[in-house]
Amino acid sequence: MPSRQRTNQLFVVLLLCFGLFASQVGLAASKQVIDVEVEEALQRFYKEVGGARKFANMAEGMLVFPSVIKAGFGIGGEYGEGALLVKGKTVAYYSTAAASIGFQLGAQSKTVILVFTEKSALDKFRQSDGWEAGVDGSVALIELGAGGTIDTSNIRDPIVAFVFGNKGLMYNLTLEGSKYTRLNK
Template identity: 60%
Template sequence: MAIAAPRLLLVLAAALAAFAGPAFAASKEKIDRRVDKALAEFREDIGGADAVLARAVGVLVFPSVKKAGIGIGGEYGEGALRVGGRTVAYYSTASASIGFQLGAQARRQIIVFLDPKALEKFRASDGWEIGVDASVAVVTLGAGGTIDTTQLNQPVVAFVFDNKGLMYNLSLEGSKISQIHR
């Protein structure tokens, strides 16, 4: 017997919420602590991270984006936008997918705004979708385990990593980022 699509989505949302645990509705203090930790790990583990962050006009950090799926999948995370090293707003990222998938994973995402106009457009939006409202280049590691700076000619670049380092060949297209109030 098949489960109706709306009911399946509710089941998936409940499973994702259970997997994500404290990531849902975290306080701004907790989000800031997690963002600090994610940035520190990024700087420690990824060669060239300090140079990239120094060029940034804004940095959107999602310390934990959790994804789960059984046929239909979803992901969710909360983070903070830092400008000049200070948190200026809080955001969530969410996306859904359909296709063969089973399991769960967590990762960190750092989206770096290298162009003031791109940051301004992001902050003025009411829900920003990667691939629709802006193109975001996902940066990979170059030789020697450092950031491939040839990809830093885009107005917005992203780094996706876990506790094993920068993740390869990922797309953030379809992720919707919305401001949350904490």
């Protein structure tokens, strides 16, 4: 009987994790809420990363997801909504979603900012029906130089990403497999 009890406990934990994920998907934010959260995420980016404002001003576009929720127990998923900004103005709203299998337990929230440094990369992203990192384009995760500053002279990638957790910029992550889909808002 202990194995049946363990199976039931596993099932309950899975339901809870997916309930958290589904609740985030079901509670789609309004444009106004997304806009406020995007602005807060950008202010945090500018505050925590030296040279971020200058780098953003040079960018062709920025896709900002203020809160991407990831939950899982063996099998996991993540979801978030954000906005695409071109020259500082919101031009579209997007969702990001991904699934994963492997050792994982619990839930976390992160902020993801994708910066398009080349117009061709931005155009390809905007023209796609569902863009997937690692398939439709590669995304380079940025690690900061000395003093927590962006070294713009070394950035040669057409799309770069910054991922923040509760304690600041996160490293050794991958966005491959994340799918970005335009929302009708």
